[in-house]
Amino acid sequence: MLLQRLTELARKKEAKEIGHYIAPLGKKSLILGGQQGIEAIKQNITTSLNSHGISYQIEPFKGECSNNEINRMKKIGQAQAVDIIIGVGGGKAIDTAKAVSFKLNCPVAIVPIIASTDAPCSALSVIYNDEGVFEQYLVLPRNPDLVLLDTKVIAHSPVRQLVAGMGDALSTYFEAAACARARARNIAGGTMTQAALAIAKLCYEILLRDGYQAKIACEQNVVTEALNNIVEANTLLSGLGFESAGLAACHAIHNGLTILEETHPYCHGEKVAFGTIIQLVLENRSMKELEEVIVFCRSVGLPTTLADIGLGNATPEQIRSAADALSRTYRQSEEDAFLQSSAIML
Template sequence: MDKIIISPSKYVQGENILASIGQYVKPIGGNPMAIADGFVTDLVSETVKKSFLQADMPLNMELFNGECSRPEIERLLAITKEVKADVIIGIGGGKTLDTAKSIGFYLQIPVVVVPTIASTDAPTSALAVIYTPEGEFSEYLMIPTNPNMVLMDTKIIAGAPARLLVSGIGDALSTYFEARACAASGASTMAGGAPTLAAQAMAKLCYETILENGLKAKVAVENNLSSPAVEHIIEANTYLSGIGFESSGLAAAHAIHNGLTKLEECHHLYHGEKVAFGTLVQLVLENAAMEEIDTVINFCRELGLPTNLHDMGVKELNREKLMEVAEASCAEGETIHNMPFEVTPTAVLSAILVAHDLGSRK
């Protein structure tokens, strides 16, 4: 199997970097189309317009209606074609960014993503998640290239609710452990090959970075301020975790996250909050050392990430419902089968209950 690593062509991070977006976009396109939802438009439009004016460039801006659905993609595709845009810019959360990626894919034009939160590692990836207009999952759009550029304005991200940053840390927490499992099993990654040493090193650095900086970053963001720790966490949540998961592989933690969506009590949780508990379940499933499990539990507690089912809103431990979670986690094609041993729903149920018990102890 060939070793493959994929990534954005350019990653730029800094405080107030949105004020320089014009100069960063200029080398890759002369007639940009930017999309953002109403809230983000109110937040950034003046800064963005001023930056393109200073760069002596035109700017087309269109409101994103909030759902990365086929009808919304088609609507924005038509507008982007009409103005003859030669680069698409998505500013906002994951659905806005995925819509921009989709438009770039269908029109074969460069894509610039500008996340306003650091709650997942999706911005750097060659993937878009498409929903129905009603908000239900529809399909994955696999895109042959990663975004041309990712711009992370740390001042804007530090001003977002701390829970979003912490959720991103929960998502990033799984990166190293899933990469380690895939390396042991020899599973193919989302990049379509075996992991490189560089991708595995990024996955490990991601884990080390969030352990060292997570709590400090959370406190700073709770005060709507940036800091060196916040800068490090934004890079870990977005770039290190993004390259780490896509080019090193996913395993049990994300499959268990998918299984947990079967529990209505967990629907209020963010992606990374469920992934954090999924990471703990994966460690139990692979019988990791208690020292490592304790480190993860204590870290999650410090940040307010769930360490047991009660933390996630599950009041009663119903074995039948939990077995549904375990079975969904082990569905055909799920990434849990990238673990270096055979995994059964019964084994997952056991790991969920043990993880819950360990994460409940004080």
């Protein structure tokens, strides 16, 4: 099991408190994130950093967690001699921040402005090329040092992003169950514990119980217990679950789909949710289980058909090319993850 090493997972903590939490970690920071994300909380963050004597440079993220973007940010960090990275935004910006901190061997603080993936809490960065096609998983030696998550910010974020996070989290239990049956390795190179499977199951149960109500809360820009629970499921429980249990067809299908340009406008979690339905079919799961997942997806607005992810007119050749890419990326990413985790453990 890959142990979670978070300094803080703060619900209802305002971004203006970030300096208090970052001060023990570093004094010279590089803030990276999407322009919209940084603008949303820039004033609170910079005011807090200034009040705690922490210098900062803000660098806009170009949109893809690619090796080129990681290396670009790394060079900026080296030139400024930063001792902490602050990642602001969604999944790809967060994964980039984690990868840059790994390259620079310094702490990383994560400030999500959306709850669209489990990236904030995980020790993994998903690497794409500059065009958005999946390339590999980068397994990291530790989890983020700080995750500061303000649910008031999430309540005012786009509803689609919260729902996409539910789609990502939806896969956690079914991939964990598949890995348990196969006695597959997790990303740390070991086998899962019962605790890991229990976390993944709890993640699924919270989605079914609170997902629809959380969507309504986000539509109304209010913080409710259901929203708090879904934010925790989307980020912490899903992050712990997939790290400690493993990945299976749901994410492999997502990775294969990324070679089709028609799917690029759709969120990671939307494609993963569709992949979850496909995995259930591949496993010959019961109609009751399949219907439960499809009903949930439709209730919150997650994809259930190819047309829902831009492939309503896909040709057989396109589907085959995605399937071929799925197979290649799954084998390569599993091998990369095992080799990286083995090196980390050594």
